[in-house]
Amino acid sequence: MPRAIKGALVKCDPSIRALILKIDAESHDIVIEELDDTHLVVDQNRIPFVKAELARILAQNSYNPLDEDEA
């Protein structure tokens, strides 16, 4: 008998997928199912949290030329 699970399908590139899995590793309450390299099923209520975390991590990785000036 098939089951239907409520959630949000997340479509992203593999690097973002890896980051989402890393975020999930801390609490284990975000990712419901890993579908394939570019698709995940995620708890719908945690989407805003995931987006905010992603923005934070990505900002750390980017080079901001203005920081250099002030230093």
Added chain:
Amino acid sequence: MSDSSNLLKTTVNDYLENLPESVHNKLYQSSITCLAIFRLLPSLAKFYVMSLLFNEHSVSYIDLTRWIRPDNMTHLVSSSTKSSSSSAVTNFPGAIGKNKMYQNECLKRLKQLNLIKDVRKQWTNPNTGQLTNVVVLQLNPMFRKNFRNALTGSQMSNDLNNDIEMTDVEEVSEEFLDRYSLMKWENILHFMVGSEVPELPSIGVLSLLRHSGLMDIGEENEFIATPKRFKGDNMDLKSMKITQDGFQFLLQDINAQIWQLLLQYLRMSEKLMMNPVDVLNFIFMLGSLELGKQYPVTLLSDTQVIMLEDLVDYGLIYYPEKNRYFYPTRMATTLTSEKTTFKTASMSMNQVLEGGPEVKDHGSIVLETNFKLYCYTTSPLQIAILNLFVHLRTRFANMVTGMITRESVREALRNGITADQIIKYLETHAHSQMKKLAEEKLLKKLEFDSNATETQQIGSQVKLEVIPPTVVDQIKLWQLEMDRLQTFAGFLFKDFANAQEFEQLANYADEVGVMLWRDDDKRKFFVTEEGIGQLNDYANRLKRHRA
């Protein structure tokens, strides 16, 4: 920029075409309006109107089609014999070519404007005496009368073109009017890009900007301002922010901008119970006024006087002494003119905008591969526009320097400005030196390619790159980064017992178009939130069927 002006013209036409016939007939009572509408027509339609204008008899439809070069020979043969002529068009419904389509479009437009009418007439063949039905075209009699007046100038008395005696009114030079209208117009544009303006545009202008969707009240502002709403919307309107449409608007040339706002004004004036005939007549009349002349207010209707005061806010009108005389500015007089003339007019506007006639080429932006940007400009408006997506650093007497950073671009993207818009702006405003460099590079590349690989197709991949490609790519990447993950709410189906069960449901979901993702090997699929109901019904039906 000619694209945008074309686009604008069609929207003016669209607006006119959608007016009811009674309004059209009222419009055509003014010679000036007839002339302005004629100017907006496509050339073939102009030609048709001219050929009908001084022809006292109605002209048959077939005669008009003869002006068109036929697209195929069969068509020519069938339409050249007059007796079978009325059926010529219907004979070959599939064989309608490009010319024919252009003609049909022109005729359709003329009909929608109620300029011409089809009349079926009985026509007796002189040779056989047979009666046949022929479609003839008639020019709108009101339009015919008044357009003739406009051309031959017999009855222009109630329009504004007769000479006015110079009384004690001050002389106003064209330069003054140009400067005045630009000051007014730039003030509005400045407000749109959010720079400090000495005097806020009037409430009329602000609400028009909001209604046209060029600017909107930010969400957070709305939240704060709600308790104060009873004081009127003024506070809200002053804190408006530019929208994506608004940015697109800034990139257009000045004439297109004015038309866009005027059309919005027309739509708003209908809601305010102003007579659209009066409003349109006035707009069209402005196009036929002469720059640098003054016109007495007494010639205008009450509605038009109200409008006059509104148009002062846009810089279309200089109105120094209340209730006596007004001066149209260059922005007003070029409204309905042909593209070529208005191009030069808008170019002269640009010259003033750039601060002097010696600036011929108004490109002024230099952009390096390290994302540093230098802009030779004194126009606060251009600086303000740059400030929307560039992190500006230093301002000198004749230039500003800045840098395109991830944050500055993201800020612009969040405001609804797209990466393509930014790139296009940089390209159109690039410094002539940058363009020259890019052209030299292109030539070298072409030469190199032709030497190295003579057999390969050259020139197809190589194109002019005014803006460093690294910067272009990076801006596009930043945009992609904004939406690196897409989310869809829905349901995941899994744990199917066998392949048949999976396929039945999955194929059904595919058919009704609710499938987002499927994997046949793992026997899992994901459907949208809306699709779950349909799918449940189907699953239950299957179960009952099996039981």
